[in-house]
Amino acid sequence: MDKKVPGMSISRLFLLVVGMVAFATTVAANTVISPRPLPRPELHGVAPVAAPSDLAVAVSLRPAMRVATAALMRAPVSAANRVDAAGFQDWLRGFTVRARDAGIGRATIARAFDGVSVNARVVERDRNQSEFTRTLWDYLDSAASDTRVASGRSALRDHLETLAAIERRYGVEAEVITAIWGLESAYGAVRGSVPIIDAMATLAYEGRRRAFFEAELIAALRILEAGDIGPDEMQGSWAGAMGHTQFMPTSFLAHAVDFTGDGRRDIWGDDPADALASTARYLSQNGWTHGQPWGLEVTLPAGFDFTQSGERIRHDAAYWNRMGVRLADGGGPVPDHGPASILLPAGHTGVALVIYDNFRVIETYNPADAYVIGVGHLADRIVGGSTFRGGWPRDDRALTHEERFELQRRLTAAGFSTERIDGIIGPLTIRAVQDYQAAEGLVPDGYASAALLRRLRRG
Numbered sequence: 001m002d003k004k005v006p007g008m009s010i011s012r013l014f015l016l017v018v019g020m021v022a023f024a025t026t027v028a029a030n031t032v033i034s035p036r037p038l039p040r041p042e043l044h045g046v047a048p049v050a051a052p053s054d055l056a057v058a059v060s061l062r063p064a065m066r067v068a069t070a071a072l073m074r075a076p077v078s079a080a081n082r083v084d085a086a087g088f089q090d091w092l093r094g095f096t097v098r099a100r101d102a103g104i105g106r107a108t109i110a111r112a113f114d115g116v117s118v119n120a121r122v123v124e125r126d127r128n129q130s131e132f133t134r135t136l137w138d139y140l141d142s143a144a145s146d147t148r149v150a151s152g153r154s155a156l157r158d159h160l161e162t163l164a165a166i167e168r169r170y171g172v173e174a175e176v177i178t179a180i181w182g183l184e185s186a187y188g189a190v191r192g193s194v195p196i197i198d199a200m201a202t203l204a205y206e207g208r209r210r211a212f213f214e215a216e217l218i219a220a221l222r223i224l225e226a227g228d229i230g231p232d233e234m235q236g237s238w239a240g241a242m243g244h245t246q247f248m249p250t251s252f253l254a255h256a257v258d259f260t261g262d263g264r265r266d267i268w269g270d271d272p273a274d275a276l277a278s279t280a281r282y283l284s285q286n287g288w289t290h291g292q293p294w295g296l297e298v299t300l301p302a303g304f305d306f307t308q309s310g311e312r313i314r315h316d317a318a319y320w321n322r323m324g325v326r327l328a329d330g331g332g333p334v335p336d337h338g339p340a341s342i343l344l345p346a347g348h349t350g351v352a353l354v355i356y357d358n359f360r361v362i363e364t365y366n367p368a369d370a371y372v373i374g375v376g377h378l379a380d381r382i383v384g385g386s387t388f389r390g391g392w393p394r395d396d397r398a399l400t401h402e403e404r405f406e407l408q409r410r411l412t413a414a415g416f417s418t419e420r421i422d423g424i425i426g427p428l429t430i431r432a433v434q435d436y437q438a439a440e441g442l443v444p445d446g447y448a449s450a451a452l453l454r455r456l457r458r459g
């Protein structure tokens with residue numbers, strides 16, 4: 001059931017309008033492309049909406065992808081799953097039977113697969129995913145750049161009425177929806193132009209993640225059958241994310257809404273209303289609390305007990321205030337919005353955050369810390385918030401894909417089990433790093449740095 005919340009407060013609305021007027025003259029057409037952070041499967045059984053975006057690969061960020069398939073995405077291509085036209089037709093015949101069994105009508109299947117073929121561009125993208133990784137601060141430089149902030153204010157101004165109505169209906173703040181829109185498609189500028197049926201059929205046939213992509217293809221057929229869009233207009237990124245806020249077909253079926261009331265859930269067209277409302281509904285259905293921050297920058301007192309940091313440790317605001325944690329902005333106490341964690345995404349020398357339950361809700365969209373912080377920070381800045389006051393260890397580099405595996409192997413071998421060796425620095429690995437640091441007499445901030453890996457190599 002939709003939550004009923006009061007509309008935007010007068011003060012927030014005022015802030016929005018002031019911000020928009022100030023920036024109205026500086027905003028140019030937005031061509032910034034979506035930076036996509038790393039997937040972080042340790043945390044969630046919940047699949048994020050998003051999948052790799054072809055443009056994300058172009059900016060050399062590891063694309064986000066479904067939790068269950070992150071590892072499979074890296075599986076080597078074997079002779080058994082090479083693509084060829086005859087094999088594709090064989091697969092298609094079998095799939096057609098499965099689609100019919102799933103209740104898809106004959107006419108829909110015929111229309112969808114008229115002229116379908118292996119999409120060479122999709123195969124190419126899939127096999128050449130970048131292993132390049134970025135630090136959080138490099139990511140945030142792009143995710144919440146002055147250009148993206150200014151474009152966000154412009155987008156919010158242009159769609160203020162719609163976004164305010166969405167906020168009233170679903171209880172998700174207009175600037176949060178705007179920020180997701182900004183990261184997923186640069187406010188609609190980059191929605192993807194790959195035919196989704198071709199892409200899903202190609203990836204299903206190619207075979208490494210057949211069950212996953214056949215399920216997405218069935219969902220895509222259901223969308224066609226429902227009449228929301230025609231096969232030619234159903235476009236998106238090479239891995240299936242569609243429209244202004246990059247919904248996978250299954251996420252579309254679960255969450256998309258016809259907000260405009262024209263009878264179609266149109267997340268692809270120029271009018272973003274349905275896509276923005278669908279995103280709000282997604283967050284609402286995943287537990288969003290209106291009025292609760294995603295997180296706030298804080299300062300930690302001298303002598304802070306860093307073993308209490310990390311996403312898995314939660315205390316109420318009174319606890320953190322007794323510890324001496326204060327807001328970076330103004331030095332006030334940590335506000336009470338329920339259980340909260342202290343997050344140190346770049347270790348004890350970088351920005352410190354107190355994070356609330358809404359942080360976890362954004363994680364359901366994309367589980368990477370970088371993405372969640374990017375969305376939250378961009379949203380804050382769109383409504384006039386400042387840049388982070390704390391610094392980042394900018395001389396540090398990101399660990400490579402191989403180094404992250406090595407770190408986990410070495411921690412586990414040293415008696416600090418990461419529970420999984422998957423190359424993903426999530427809460428379990430961070431906890432193992434903290435335990436190792438504590439045993440070594442280091443500050444137990446859980447920061448998986450290159451320096452820490454060097455120390456582990458020395459034994």
Ligand SMILES: [Ca+2]
Pocket residue numbers: 258259260261262263264265266274
């Ligand atoms: Ca509509």
